[in-house]
Amino acid sequence: MDNLPVIAVVGPTGTGKSELALTLAHELGGEVINADSMQFYRGMDIGTAKLSLSERDGVPHHLLDILEVSDEASVADFQSQSRACIDDIRQRGRYPILVGGSGLYVRAALDILEFPGTDPDIRAELESDMERTGLEPMRARLEAVDPVSAARLYDARRIIRALEVQVLTGRPFSSYMPRREYAQPTIQIGLQAESAELAPSLAQRASLMERRGLLDEVRRLEPMGLRSGKTASRALGYAQFLRVMDGEASVETAVEETTVATRKLARRQRTWFRGDDRIRWVPWRDPERAGIAAGMVREYTSGEGQQL
Numbered sequence: 602m603d604n605l606p607v608i609a610v611v612g613p614t615g616t617g618k619s620e621l622a623l624t625l626a627h628e629l630g631g632e633v634i635n636a637d638s639m640q641f642y643r644g645m646d647i648g649t650a651k652l653s654l655s656e657r658d659g660v661p662h663h664l665l666d667i668l669e670v671s672d673e674a675s676v677a678d679f680q681s682q683s684r685a686c687i688d689d690i691r692q693r694g695r696y697p698i699l700v701g702g703s704g705l706y707v708r709a710a711l712d713i714l715e716f717p718g719t720d721p722d723i724r725a726e727l728e729s730d731m732e733r734t735g736l737e738p739m740r741a742r743l744e745a746v747d748p749v750s751a752a753r754l755y756d757a758r759r760i761i762r763a764l765e766v767q768v769l770t771g772r773p774f775s776s777y778m779p780r781r782e783y784a785q786p787t788i789q790i791g792l793q794a795e796s797a798e799l800a801p802s803l804a805q806r807a808s809l810m811e812r813r814g815l816l817d818e819v820r821r822l823e824p825m826g827l828r829s830g831k832t833a834s835r836a837l838g839y840a841q842f843l844r845v846m847d848g849e850a851s852v853e854t855a856v857e858e859t860t861v862a863t864r865k866l867a868r869r870q871r872t873w874f875r876g877d878d879r880i881r882w883v884p885w886r887d888p889e890r891a892g893i894a895a896g897m898v899r900e901y902t903s904g905e906g907q908q909l
Contacts, residue, residue: 609700610894612874631660670827714779727761750774789877794885
């Protein structure tokens with residue numbers, strides 16, 4: 602059954618992607634692969650809306666709880682891990698169902714996308730040069746070898762990364778820009794929601810997380826490295842409730858700040874996914890959305906309307 606496509610369920614946060622993926626897994630015979638970068642972390646359950654073991658209803662879920670909160674998530678690592686999961690699931694005659702709103706992670710799993718390596722010695726030397734000379738001389742240095750990247754990168758961290766790649770590989774960083782070309786047969790199903798209709802749901806979501814014990818979850822994770830974790834510390838809700846622990850904000854303020862930040866995230870996700878014209882959209886509140894999505898997959902698998 603190597604011809605089974607990857608099913609990717611994408612869209613803004615709070616639209617019910619996990620629930621749709623679960624239904625499709627039951628309906629079609631599939632297994633779920635997580636592509637939400639914050640659900641990689643053990644113990645980050647309430648604030649990431651991670652399905653509990655009972656809520657997964659017997660459907661195998663992959664790439665959940667694979668990192669400690671002190672670890673840094675890597676898109677390149679995720680690419681290799683997710684593709685190994687995809688191959689394994691397909692070889693067992695089941696649909697791999699990728700689900701998540703982390704756009705770059707979704708593309709890493711689905712698209713032809715190279716990740717150049719890193720070299721800590723080169724990076725350290727470039728950081729030293731940046732500290733000594735400042736931003737503009739380093740930008741001029743980048744412009745000499747990669748004018749495309751120099752025109753689109755403005756902060757020190759990204760300029761250093763572009764120079765590192767050029768020194769390490771001999772290729773300009775811009776040559777690694779992704780193409781919208783699937784690495785293997787894929788159908789993307791997006792849950793469509795406008796800002797105004799999603800806003801009340803996101804406010805309720807933040808309040809529900811607080812009632813379920815998000816502050817206690819943050820307290821448990823803080824001694825494990827949550828505060829110092831480069832990726833986990835930025836997770837919505839966790840950063841805000843760390844401020845509650847520090848006495849810098851009330852619980853009510855943290856809930857409101859989490860709601861505002863979540864709305865901004867949803868807008869960014871909507872913009873990201875709308876830029877991909879390969880996605881087939883289903884209204885997030887449509888009571889028939891699962892049947893519509895399953896029909897799209899069956900149509901695709903039968904050979905009608907396939908695209909790569």
